Amino acid sequence: MKMMSKQQRLHPAAILFNFFKVIRESLFIIILGFITFRDNNSTYFILGISILIILLAAYSVASWYRYTYRVEEEELRVEYGIVIRKKRYISINRIQSIDLTAGVIHRIFKLVKVQIETAGSGTGAEAALKAVKLSEGERLRSELKNRNKQKEVEVEEEESETPAYPFYKISFKRLFLAGSTSSSIGIMLAFLLIGVSELEQFIPDRFYNNAMTWVIGLSIIIIAGLALLVLFILWVLGIAGTMIKYGNFTITKNNEELFITRGLLEKKQLTIPLNRIQAVGIQESIIRQPLGYVTVFAEIAGGSLDKGEDFSTVLFPIMRAEEVEGFLQELLPSYAKQPDEFTRLPKRARKFYLFRTVIPMVLIGAVIAYFFPQFSWIPIILLIGSLYLGLLRYWAGGYYLEDNHLIIRYRGFSKMTMVIYHNRIQSFETTQHKIQKFQKLATMKLSIIGKLGAGRHYTIKDLDEVDADKLMNWYSYQD
Template sequence: MSKKQRLHPAAIFFTLLKTIKELVFSIGVIGFLAFKDAGLIYFLIGTSVLILAVVVFSALSWYRYTYRLEEGELRIEYGILIRKKRYISKNRIQSIDLTQNIGHRIFKLVKVNIETAGSGVGTEASLKAVKLEMGEALREELKTVQKPIENDERNEGTNYNLPKQKITTKRLFLAGTTSGSIGILFVIMTFLFSELEQFIPDSYYENTFQTIISFSIIIIAVLILALLLILWLLGIAGTMIKFGKFTITKNNEELFITRGLLEKKQTTIPIRRIQAVGIDESILRQPLGYVTVYAEVAGGTIEKGEDFSTILFPIMKKSEVDGFLNKFLPDYVSNRNDLIGLPENAKTFYIIRSTILLLIALIAMLFFIPQFIWVPTILLLICLYMGLLRYKDAGFRIDHEQLTLRYRVINRKTIILFHKRIQSFEKKQHMIQKNASLATIKTSIVSKFGTGKHYKIKDLAVEDIMELTSWYSYRD
């Protein structure tokens, strides 16, 4: 690989497809205006010229893009008019991820994403399309670790005898049904509709409105339930596609995660980069006893569609967490069921913060539109319950160099981290808290793409915060 290599010619197609996808909305708007003013011929000519230019650009970009391994560096040269060179030292590389979408699988290719400590929001380097064997060889050459993950059918049956755990179809379906993604999909649909409504004639709104009001309440309720059911099914499908065939494997000091049905993604996580391990219990999953285990990893990147935290396992029984951590991250096993909670007088603060806005809305509606007073009343009761949950769940525990924090916004989160990973420790106390002998703490660690991740627990007892402060200030 010391000679200059080019990407697979399929990279031309991938670049072309991506560019057209980014331009399709603009082309659609231009097309609408062209049809509106009877300028179809000009629209077709302009579209043809644009597509031709994109094809030429994609081909030239592929031809001018070369890479090679030389003297412990990955050397990349690219650029059509302005030639650019990027040298990535082997010692700077944090992880190498291999991704296969449907197009890659057809041509038996792989996309290689290379991350360094200073990658920022994007990857340090991305080889869009190389042969699968070349991608594996690059990973082995740059990382010099044993490859534990079976990448295709050729490796089936190979026993690497490494700690490994896969998700079952039953658990994957349960993860989809309890993902809570229905709300996210509803917001996305609302946004898309708001963007497209300017192109929809006003008469369409009038006809639709007249049709809806002609329906009975029962039919309207059925339509709403059908829409929610469709969104729920889409959420299940999205989760199963994203986390299908999820497998985590440990090899020496690295974790390897493979997931995805349509787009197969392989992620490498050096254990030394893990800053904290979290256990997430959503409102839907907590009563069923299921959790999600994730990690905060220093450095890395945020790619389109990726989470800010790295999922170590999408869903498992709460009782299975310690066994999972013992297998993959034994240092992060903690006594999470014996935390120091909040004092009794902190309950009032949590209730007030959770209900004050709804209480004001309730009073306002009582004067102006009392017939709808039931709406803020129901929301007030929900927020009151959430405030009590936040008070009940908050707490901490110190075990030598290990710190366990628990808090809740909507989901209950338990964070396990170590003294050496904490970048800053902050105590805040306003006047009312001071009179009640309470205060707030905030700890910060380095998270994905180099930014800080913050964990805050409000209204701890002052004596408990003094214990935390002494623990953090202590140095061996």
């Protein structure tokens, strides 16, 4: 069928997005000019900034006017460029995913950003329509995916009935729990410490010394109370961040695609073709594992930096471990099997896991004990914690092999279970250093294609030598 549509421009709000973009790109020049002229010649600085803003505004309007798109002869045709006219033709057959994203400004004007990706999109989307009406974005997505419009109308009319396709939506209770048990508090604490350390150079010495004297003069109880207050604030911010990111999270399977919608402030609609899924993972953090909750995610081949912050795509932020098999059975049945027993690491591997985990903590503890002897209790806590983490890593390690797929399990801080099919593995290798060879152990490493076309690597250390050979033979199709 030959599809044609008239040449169209983006919504005028795209002028705003263009303007903000060029302002951001020119921010270094503006700051440099301010620093140069802040003491004198401020009139020239204001005049220069005014002229620059006028030029940038004119450029934004011209960029919007010269940017057009249309669907013609089974292609999406995009033309842009003010002085040099550029044309980009994207065959509909090459399109892998079409994502709709709506930031705060988009939602005010009922607009969306349309991101179109092909298998070779690289670090950026193949085409990105910054601002189109929501109805136009949905129409364009439907047209490019060759969907029957009449069927869509019928589905909309029957929304009150049971969905025709598997559908999951996160509840407020689960969303709150996801935020409460997320690891974002550690990330924010690290940024806070870095920020405080950098802030020190901007604080007057007298004020800084007085503040430190006041803190040192406080009792241990008050200091502990302030630390708990800071942690509580970071915890609340972590909950808020998770709820903003994953608010209204829904996932639906439609034929050969998964559709994910999420976000409160910035609403994202992601399309995941099933044939681009390279592996499915189950993550159990140290906090969530005792509670019996996990995160389910997928490794997707290709993609672009425009996708967002994640190098793995979350299929569901949080669910009970016993719910995973049913969830995958409906959405990705080939990845649903959850084995009861894994082939575990041999007992002789335990000492290596303990050694690798303990040594860094011993070194850190020694530094603390030497420079801050009053905190000599900290190395003891670090030692106990590292011993326990080493045991957790040893207990987690293992694999399950059946026919054409492999399930591996390992732990960093979080326990990870990855389901990978033979035809998705790009490389497989086993290595042995001298001590491992003496102990008849080996390290297994396999790689798949991840986002941005980069490899994703998975390693299990200190497998039994027999098991490592068995896995290598399986990958090589050897008897």
